[in-house]
Amino acid sequence: MRKKRRKKGPGTSGEKVKKMAGLKFQAQRAAFSVAADAVLKYVNKNDDRTKALLKVVDLTESFAKDRFKPESYEAARKMIQDPENKWMQYLNRLFDEVSPNVLKTTALNLGFDAMLYGTKVMHEAREKYQCNVPWLILMDPTSACNLHCTGCWAAEYGNKLNLTFDELDSIVTQGKELGIYFYMFTGGEPLVRKADLIKLCEKHNECAFHSYTNGTLVDQKFCDDMKRVGNLSLSISLEGFEDTNDFRRGNGVFDKVIAAMDLLHENGLIFGNSVCYTSKNMDAVTSDEFFDLLIEHGSRFAWYFHLMPVGMKASPELMPTKEQREYIYHRIREVRGFEGGKEIFVMDFQNDGEYVGGCIAGGRNYCHINPKGDVEPCVFIHYSGANIREKSLLECLKQPLFMAYRDGQPFNENMLRPCPMLENPELLQKMVHESGAHSTDVEEVEPVEHLCGKCVEYAKEWQGTADKLWAAHPHEQKGYTNYKKK
Secondary structure, three states: OOOOOOOOOHHHHHHHHHHHHHHHHHHHHHHHHHHHHHHOOOOHHHHHHHHHHHHHHHHHHHHHHOOOHHHHHHHHHHOOOOOOOOHHHHHHHHHHHOOOOHHHHHHHHHHHHHHHHHHHHHHHHHHHOOOEEEEEEEEEOOOOOOOOOOOOOOOOOOOOOEHHHHHHHHHHHHHHHHOOOOOEEEEOOOHHHHHHHHHHHHOOOOEEEEEEEEOOOOHHHHHHHHHHOOOOOEEEOOOEEEEEEEEHHOHHHHHHHHHHHHHHHHHHOOEEEEEEOOOOOHHHOOOOOHHHHHHHOOOOOEEEEEEOOOOOOOOHHHHHOOOHHHHHHHHHHOOOOOOOOOOOEEEOOOOOHHHHOOOOOOOOOOEEEOOOEEEEEOOEEEEEEEEOOOOHHHHOOOOOOHHHHHHHOOOOOOOOOOOOOOOOHHHHHHHHHOOOEEEEEOOOOOOOOHHHHHHHHHHHHHHHHHHHHHOOOOOOOOOOOOOOOO
16 A cells, blocks of 8 residues: 655745755855954054954955956955055944944844845845845835925925834835845934834834934933944934024934934944935035035935925925936045045935946835835835735735836836936826826825926926936946836
8 A cells, every 4th residue: 555645744844945044044144254253353543453454354255256247356355455545444434433233233133134144035035926025115204394395295294103013013024924024213313212122123123223313312312322232323314504404304303413423433333314305405415524524523424306396385496407407416526536525425316326226216226115104116105006004015015016126127218217206297197197006195185297397397407417427327237126027
């Protein structure tokens, strides 16, 4: 009599594979941890620090293999061995000033978990599920905010909406299964939910977390918590010097922001600034004095965001002119140049599309979850066809609007015209209508025609300048683009 084959329990094979992958992950992570310890051990010994950093590059190359071009690794080695190099001086200042626990945790969670291991799993998930899977998720713990800034898309939300801790926890748990180890918070003012953010950092201690904040709620207790968990960094909003900043954010906010930056710096924490550039503050936020101010008070980076005319009560007159946008295109590249400029990393969300392959929204590299659970393609695109309270994260990533993004990316071959709203407004309208997505604006429904209508003339004006710049500075997209195979 033939012996019957014993049936495996449901999921047994999958669980075994998952366990093996987990063990491999832990072993590789441990190797990076040893390398990080070697760097930190010699934090005040530059010669030994150099050797340790070179070992980190070797380890990265062995794990990532051809994910980065060979010349990238060689450029890193060359920089590390040049003590006069601007970016080596930047790194040495970071090592000298930042808490060892924060440095190590950031290196492991952001460097290894998110950028190396997580990216590999994310790529596999994209192929398996045939949809966009983001590298990071931006989510709003709350709509509550203690400020009401002119032109802020969140200012209209009020204090009525929140994602519960369990919902935030579930999003991160589901995300890790897809290879997502980096999470950002906005709002509202995320630090209204300080306790829950720290709790989330503690529970998911292999993830990197980053919060945008107005900075006015930073205190010593919160700094102590940040230093203890090590996996939370901040971007503090600053719109220029006192006059220009307080014009949008309210009297006295500038002084509170500077005090918060000083406190974070004194506590050895990693933070930078979020800068929304407008027609009114352009000169201020691009001046040498402004960058010097950020560096003086401990800022490590600055994200520059083009003002978006989102919402029925938006102020389109604050959008930069084409001349102003062309100026900041050149200015940001000057500031962060390999030589000269300033010892601070700056990135222009709208003008740096050439380095990330255009629009990164719709789950291509990131997506946004608002405080009522709507999963939106972008923090500035308030339309959705799926809610995290009703569907799994994967189901939300496969919603028709996100699939339309996937089918359409890149939205323009000129990466200086990346956005389906700001520079290609006809495309967003088409995607919203064809996907059946609805407005997720909680204050007042904004028809997509109204939103995009504010961008039509702007797009026409910018096109000529963008095409001129693109022709003068051709860029060949290299590496993994996250585009759908066509």
